Structures are given as structure tokens and as C-alpha cells.
Amino acid sequence: MAAETMATELLARAGPGAKDPAVEAAARALNNAYSNYLFIMCGAIGGAILLWKLMDSIIKYTRHIVCLNNDRQRYFAIASPWNASIKRHILYAPLFRKRHNREIQLSSAINVGTLPTRFQLVFLVAYFATNIAFCLVGVPFNETASEALDVLRKRSGWLSTLNMIPLFVFAGRNNPLIPLLNISFDTYNLLHRWFGRIVVIEAVIHTIAHIAKTNWAWNMVFAKPFYGWGAVATIAFLVLLIQSWSPIRHAFYETFKIIHILAAAASIVGLYMHLASGARDGFLSYCWIIIALWVADRGARILRIVYINIGRSRSRTVIEALPGNAIRVTMTLARPFRGRPGQHGYLYMPGVSLWQSHPFSISWFESTDDVSSDKLVSNQQERRAMQKMQIGFIIRARTGYTDNLYKRVAASPAGKMETTCFFEGPYGVKHPLDSYGTVVLFAGGVGVTHQVPYVKDLVAGYANGTVATRRILLVWTIQSPEHLEWIRPWMTEVLGMDKRRDVLRIMLFVSKPRSIKEIHSPSSTVQMFPGRPNIDTLMQMEQEQQVGAMAVTVCGPGTLSDEVRRVVRDRQHNTSIDFVEEAFSW
Ligand SMILES: Cc1cc2nc3c(=O)[nH]c(=O)nc-3n(C[C@H](O)[C@H](O)[C@H](O)COP(=O)(O)OP(=O)(O)OC[C@H]3O[C@@H](n4cnc5c(N)ncnc54)[C@H](O)[C@@H]3O)c2cc1C
Incomplete structure (x- = not known):
């Protein structure tokens, strides 16, 4: 806090138009202080959730052990008034009376999405408000417009870059916070969307403040690579914002995904070049963190696919058409994994689409011996290596990939066929139910x-x-x-x-x-x-x-x-x- 007060005082004393290195350093210190607060705030919330999840696990474990030989379990059936109120009014509460998961549809084709829960909204509003406050605090509004715009420009640009780190963490299927905090991918997806909106708003404020400072000289964008690359990043951010609007996202999910990846890549390239050409080296490390996060997630996805599907032999997949436009997929995986209820995985079927992968719940898993091998087993290790895992999915045909898959299998003889399929997973959070009577x-x-x-x-x-x-x-x-x-x-x-x-x-x-x-x-x-x-x-x-x-x-x-x-x-x-x-x- 002392650094922040000193920096604010220095900035105020410097007066309009000052370009004193000490003042510049003070402004940077202030930005640093705010970014640290933001990380500390996120860390504190993450820590609190971790503690809560840890306590929940301990309670469930204790209940599980205590109830193993107890057929009545009377004590555990009694509701605790405090706990019940917290669950009723905060943890399980939808935003208003009832609606949470039911999608808001303007028509049968226009889907506006779902409403967050009360708990999610409180977090989002708090984070949004903190960002607004950090954008505005210390901006010398009583000085000249140019002075105020300069501080606002730097602050919003800084915050926008900083917020891209959680934005990219939340987007990954292999986000380490999913197992750590036991919060599902769809909640992180919601956070990803809102952090994305914050990043775009701050980038737009940064750009407008910059242009306004130069008396709205729009053509300055072409004056230096520094400005030009900045414009590329801001335009890419705006494309991301528009194309991820819920009706567009739901109606054209695959097209949305491709444009999303391309525009995200353009925004990072634009941002990197903007910072590099403007000698903002201190910020470049943020870009590298973002790139590393993206590469790590993609790398982990490829490793998962290779590990599970390619072993002594390849995974084998049989698909069958079922009544009610459904398909049963049975995969014999090249390598087993530790199956547990609640998991899902992504299926890639090159015969239906070369690049698409869609998530489906694993509805069955069991271990089988490799009947195709006639090798005699001499020890446990060899036996384990010979074991195969079978997993099953039920897919209901919708209008895109799943419909193409259904039509393909329904047209095959006996409505059943073998196909090439790769499984990426397993994913999903743990919700063990074995401690409940x-x-x-x-x-x-x-x-x-x-x-x-x-x-x-x-x-x-x-x-x-x-x-x-x-x-x-x-x-x-x-x-x-x-x-x-x-x-x-x-x-x-x-x-x-x-x-x-x-x-x-x-x-x-x-x-x-x-x-x-x-x-x-x-x-x-x-x-x-x-x-x-x-x-x-x-x-x-x-x-x-x-x-x-x-x-x-x-x-x-x-x-x-x-x-x-x-x-x-x-x-x-x-x-x-x-x-x-x-x-x-x-
Ligand atoms: C964790 C999870 C588990 C699921 N388990 C099953 C299951 O066991 N059985 C089942 O039938 N369905 C399941 N689904 C739904 C299934 O993933 C979608 O129905 C399928 O991806 C639709 O593909 P499509 O191209 O035919 O969709 P479209 O007809 O083009 O779109 C239908 C809807 O599916 C959504 N969608 C499309 N592609 C994807 C994608 N790649 N990822 C996420 N959503 C997408 C769209 O937003 C749209 O709202 C699951 C979804 C999730 C998120």
C-alpha cells in the first residue's frame, strides 16, 4: 500500500504532461501493485475454495468410514440449519427463483444461453468491479485530459494483458485447477467467457484512450508498427467478442471454434508485436506465459490421445444405430485408465470429420483380457499389460457431427460398423457418492x-x-x-x-x-x-x-x-x- 500511496503522490505532484522518468517508474509501480492485488485476490479465492473442498472431502471420507457397517446412519440424515441455509440460498441458488440450466431461447433457432448461479454471479460482479476500480483509481481526472488519458491508457492495457493469463488457463481442457479445486470445465468456461469480455473491454478502453489522447487522429494506426500491431490485437479481440455471442456460438459451434482459435492466435501475435515494437519488454513475459499455457494444453491433449489409443495395438471401435436417433459406441482401448463414474472424453472420428472432437459421457467401462493375443502370461505385470479396457458411449444425434455419424451408421449393413475413432480423456471432476446412505x-x-x-x-x-x-x-x-x-x-x-x-x-x-x-x-x-x-x-x-x-x-x-x-x-x-x-x- 505504501508503494501505491507514494506512486499516486508522485504522479499528482508531477503535474500535466510530465515525462519525468521517476514519474514513469511510479506509474509502473502503481500498475504492478494493482496486478499483484488482482493475483492475490484470485489466489485468496482459490485458496478459500481449496480449503472448503478439502474440508468437504474430509467430512465425506469420515462419513464413509463411519457408515460402512451402520444401516441406519441417523446422525447423518439430520440437516444442519446453517449448512442447509447456505446451500439453499448461496451454493445451489439460481440467480433468481428457479432458472439456471434451462437455456433462454428467443426462438427454436436462437439460443441466448443460460443464467449463472448466484454464487457465480457474486464472483463475477466482484471481479468486474475490481477491474473497473483498478482501471480508474489514481487516474488524474482533475489534470488535463491528455494526462488522465495517458494513465488510463497504460492501466487498461496492463490489466487487459494481465487478465489474459487466467483467460487462457480457464480455456484449457487440461486446466490444472479443475482437479485441484474440483470445479467442472463448464464453470471455468463461464469464467473464461466473462474474463474474455473484461480483456476485450480493457483493450478497447486502452485503444480509445490512446487515440483520444492524440486528438482522435485515427490514421496514427499506420504511423508506426507499434500502433498497427496494437490495432491488429484490438480488432482480433472484437472479432472474438462478437463471434462468441451465445446465439452464434450455439448455432454454428464448429465454425465458432475455428474462428475463435484463429482470432485468439491473431490477438496474441498482435499483442506480442505491439509490445515488442514498443519496447515494452517487461510485458512480453506475459505473452510467453499465455503461449506456454496454450501449448501445454494442446500438448497434453495430443499426449492423452497417443497414450490411450496407441499401444501394442490400436483402439478398436464398434458403432451401432439405435432407436430414437441414437448411437452406441463401444471402444476397446489400446491402454486402460482408471475409470470412475462422472468421467467424459472427446471422440475424434476421422471418417466423419477430420478435425472435430465432441465431448461424451463415458456410460460404461470394464476391463477385459486381450483375446486377440495367444501369448501365455507368466506374471502380474504381463497380465496387466494384456488387459484391455472397454468403454461405452450413447450419442443422441443432433444436427451436426452427431447427425452425420448417425446417418453413416444407420446406412451400414445391420446398422452396425467398425470405424476408426480416437478417445481423448478421461476428463471430469470427482463427485464420489459412496459416503451417502x-x-x-x-x-x-x-x-x-x-x-x-x-x-x-x-x-x-x-x-x-x-x-x-x-x-x-x-x-x-x-x-x-x-x-x-x-x-x-x-x-x-x-x-x-x-x-x-x-x-x-x-x-x-x-x-x-x-x-x-x-x-x-x-x-x-x-x-x-x-x-x-x-x-x-x-x-x-x-x-x-x-x-x-x-x-x-x-x-x-x-x-x-x-x-x-x-x-x-x-x-x-x-x-x-x-x-x-x-x-x-x-
Ligand atoms: C461434458 C459433456 C458430456 C456430454 N455427454 C453426452 C452424451 O453422453 N451423449 C450425448 O448424446 N451428448 C452428450 N453431450 C452433448 C454433445 O457433446 C453434443 O450434443 C454434441 O457435441 C453435438 O454435436 P453436433 O455437431 O451434432 O451439434 P450441433 O447440432 O451442431 O449443436 C447442438 C448443440 O451442441 C453444442 N455443441 C456442438 N459441438 C460441441 C462441442 N464440440 N462441444 C460442446 N458442445 C458442442 C452446440 O453448442 C449446440 O448447442 C455432452 C456434452 C458435454 C459438454
């Missing part, structure tokens, strides 16, 4: 892909005595009973698992049955109903029978997610309930 999983349509691995894991854990879970309810809403085929082979295996009947119930809701004859319940633990579920009634029933703490997870259309979120919030004070949401969009 009661787990309720809601799924809408293809959202069931996210829930199946949890069901399998928990049923296996119950049979082995390794989880606290005593009640599992899967509520799946589908449009037609034909959609049951999507996960039939996997559910057949789950339904045949040891002690399954003691712990798992499945409720299937068919929202658009062609006839009531289609609705029949195979058993008392697997029931089928016409229409949509009444979430409130289901949750009331579960709370009445609740064992231990309850986890409620949802993956499906925004309307379903928002309704489940609302009910969980409304019921926070009755018993202990945690809420986990997985979204298929960003």
Missing part, C-alpha cells in the same frame, strides 16, 4: 449416460460392503420405451448383480407413449409409468425413508435440472441433502 439419480433422455456408471459402482460397492449407500433410486424419463434399448446391455448386467434387489430401484417415466399398452413394469423394483415424474412427491417419499445423508444428482434437459434443483433447495431443512448437477452444454 441414500442416492437419488435423475436422468432425462441421453442424460442417463452420466448416471449408469454411478449405479453400477454403488450396487457393486453395496454387495462388497465398501460403500455407505443403502438406497439407490434411478429416475429416468424417456420419450418412448424404445429408448430403453440405449442402455439395455449395461442395465441387464447391473440388474443381474449380486444383492441388486436389496438396494436399487428404477423408475422409468415414458413421457410420450404411443399407447398405454407400452407401459408395463417388469418387477417391483423396476417400474414404468406414463408421463413425467412429480419430483416433489418422489423426493418427499425418499426423505421419509432416507438413510444417512442423501445425494441427489441430475443430468438431462435444463427444465428437469432446474426443477430438481428447486425441489432440493426447498427441502434442505427437512433432512441432509446434497445436490450435484451435470450439464451437457457450455
